[in-house]
Amino acid sequence: MAVFLNTFLPDSDASSKLQVVDEGLVKLSAESESSPYKLIQKADIKAILKIRKPFAHKGTYGHALIIAGALKTMGAALLCAKGCLYGGAGLTTVSVPESGLNALNTVLPEAMYLGRSNLIKIKSLKKYNAFAIGPGLGKLFESVCIIEELVVLKVPVVVDADALNILSTREDLLMHLAKDSIFTPHLKEFDNLFGKHKTWWERLQTARIMAKKLGSVIVLKNQYTFIVDQQGDVMINPTGNPAMAQGGMGDVLTGLITAYIAQGYSAKAAAILGCYFHGKAGDELAESHYNITASQLAEQIPKTVKGFLK
Ligand SMILES: NC(=O)C1=CN([C@@H]2O[C@H](COP(=O)(O)OP(=O)(O)OC[C@H]3O[C@@H](n4cnc5c(N)ncnc54)[C@H](O)[C@@H]3O)[C@@H](O)[C@H]2O)[C@@H](O)CC1
Ligand SMILES: Nc1ncnc2c1ncn2[C@@H]1O[C@H](COP(=O)(O)OP(=O)(O)O)[C@@H](O)[C@H]1O
Numbered sequence: 001m002a003v004f005l006n007t008f009l010p011d012s013d014a015s016s017k018l019q020v021v022d023e024g025l026v027k028l029s030a031e032s033e034s035s036p037y038k039l040i041q042k043a044d045i046k047a048i049l050k051i052r053k054p055f056a057h058k059g060t061y062g063h064a065l066i067i068a069g070a071l072k073t074m075g076a077a078l079l080c081a082k083g084c085l086y087g088g089a090g091l092t093t094v095s096v097p098e099s100g101l102n103a104l105n106t107v108l109p110e111a112m113y114l115g116r117s118n119l120i121k122i123k124s125l126k127k128y129n130a131f132a133i134g135p136g137l138g139k140l141f142e143s144v145c146i147i148e149e150l151v152v153l154k155v156p157v158v159v160d161a162d163a164l165n166i167l168s169t170r171e172d173l174l175m176h177l178a179k180d181s182i183f184t185p186h187l188k189e190f191d192n193l194f195g196k197h198k199t200w201w202e203r204l205q206t207a208r209i210m211a212k213k214l215g216s217v218i219v220l221k222n223q224y225t226f227i228v229d230q231q232g233d234v235m236i237n238p239t240g241n242p243a244m245a246q247g248g249m250g251d252v253l254t255g256l257i258t259a260y261i262a263q264g265y266s267a268k269a270a271a272i273l274g275c276y277f278h279g280k281a282g283d284e285l286a287e288s289h290y291n292i293t294a295s296q297l298a299e300q301i302p303k304t305v306k307g308f309l310k
């Protein structure tokens with residue numbers, strides 16, 4: 001029986017009620033007409049996920065740099081870094097203000113530190129192969145300068161929270177951020193960035209246009225998160241549940257997606273894996289927990305991936 005798009009939206013309108021959603025990312029036959037809307041299946045994840053290799057070492061799985069946190073929102077940076085560590089990046093470096101150094105060393109001893117002043121000064125960030133910016137970053141002048149630097153470097157970035165809000169006032173930076181970046185807005189951040197929308201159908205049409213225009217992936221977060229690729233196709237994530245509705249959950253997702261980029265996945269594959277395992281970890285915890293914290297969810301991720309492979 002056909003599944004229609006309105007099943008995955010909090011609102012309903014004539015267009016989404018008529019839009020068929022395909023099951024799975026793979027086209028069934030060359031002749032069949034495929035829908036731009038596809039519901040991610042377990043088999044799709046199996047096809048994307050790469051098994052860890054014998055003789056692998058920390059260098060095999062990349063080095064992520066997370067630029068996040070401000071004095072009063074250091075937790076967002078820690079949660080993002082936690083998502084990255086538990087997502088399996090070989091090395092994770094976190095650039096927080098110096099006021100966060102003790103917290104970082106105490107809470108996440110596996111993570112390394114890069115001072116903000118060094119970050120703005122050094123031109124070479126070449127040792128990192130995955131970048132995330134935004135959780136709890138604040139919108140101060142310093143944050144804008146860092147985004148300008150990333151634009152000059154032309155490195156793809158996972159962009160979240162305050163970095164999205166900065167880009168909403170700086171179209172020049174938004175349009176020049178490297179292709180294959182990943183934008184991870186929730187509804188409000190999305191509308192800030194691309195304009196107000198009355199319905200989710202309209203919002204999705206804008207997401208498809210903008211993902212193509214930017215040459216990047218847009219992860220539009222909600223109960224069913226929409227991953228819109230550079231061709232404007234929309235992948236719907238089936239995992240996740242209301243036990244996850246608590247602050248910091250998106251910060252963990254940003255770290256997790258960044259971990260997959262560090263491990264060598266494409267922007268699209270990293271977004272798909274990140275959303276799927278983030279939600280699946282939440283689903284597994286929700287079997288025994290009424291609500292879940294973001295830290296709990298991050299810690300569940302390695303178990304979830306292992307369980308998936310069994
Ligand atoms: N421990 C920490 O330091 C935390 C810091 N955070 C950071 O704090 C900064 C600001 O976060 P705020 O929560 O103030 O602002 P946000 O822009 O994240 O959220 C603003 C409002 O949007 C609404 N909203 C979000 N998703 C929605 C959806 N799907 N549908 C409808 N409404 C929705 C919520 O009601 C929320 O009050 C961000 O940089 C964020 O990363 C948060 O992540 C929470 C945890
Ligand atoms: N009811 C829900 N069902 C599934 N996923 C949810 C639900 N509520 C929240 N989430 C997930 O939690 C994350 C929330 O992200 P975000 O709003 O950016 O949070 P924060 O800024 O507090 O980190 C998203 O990945 C979203 O899909």
